[in-house]
Amino acid sequence: MAMSRDEIYKKVQGVLVDALGVDDEDVTPDATLRGDLGAESIDFLDIVFRLEKAFGIKIPRGEMFPEDIFSNAAYVQNGRVTPEGLVELKKRMPHMDFTDFEKDPDINKMQFTVNTIVNYIEGKLNG
Amino acid sequence: MRWIWIDKFTQFTPRQSATAIKNVSLAEEHLHDLHPAYPIVPHSLIIEGMAQTAGILVGEARNFEEKVILAKVGRATFHRLVRPGQTLTYHAKIDQLSEQGASITGTVTVDSQAVAEIELMFSHIDQNLAGLKFPEHNFVFTDQFMNLLNTYRTGGDVAI
Incomplete structure (x- = not known):
């Protein structure tokens, strides 16, 4: 049976509370992982492991967080994502909202939110 | 000084689980540093013992080719103190293992009594x-470590 978005959200919230040591109320849909919840690079692997366990899914490397794009010189120049990079990002990350990022594609300003994860899991589980 | 906080493995199932023991001796200098009048094994070194038990298990899964680093202590709950003369038993179980790392859950006991539950990520x-450069040689599983391990692989009976 397909999970509702609310059920997915609650589980994602639990994963982030455990992985990042934050409180339930800190994990809001728009909270950013790095900025608001204090996630560091190594936490992303922890989050992937915990999501796999919580939802019984396999998350291939680079599918939820396509970090390889950021180390590709064709896609990132002078700290900014190129138009080609944006096309690739949108293709690889249908779960991410790029509306604000497109206006100023500075890689340091790209923020994964709790909703990004919920969207990803929802797409993965419910197709 | 060798930074090795387990004495031997008593069980090792590749890519699944491992059990190691550590005999605690009053001859260990550090035991006199924390509470000189009441020597105990510091909790941090119990976590290190688990990290070594699990780290070797995770390393073996990739034939010791990866540099396996303790990245995160997800949880560590302690129930009792450990004193000289006791034997710590570390049991580590791999929960997840991927190209990028591994997560494990571990239990620590003394005489079958719970000492700690520990979750680690490697x-x-x-x-x-990405972008950071590390030395090419494996500074985690060094030649010295591999040589030591080989003596155990052959059963530990080395002719004198």
């Missing part, structure tokens, strides 16, 4: 932290 650092 990173294969060459596969992560």
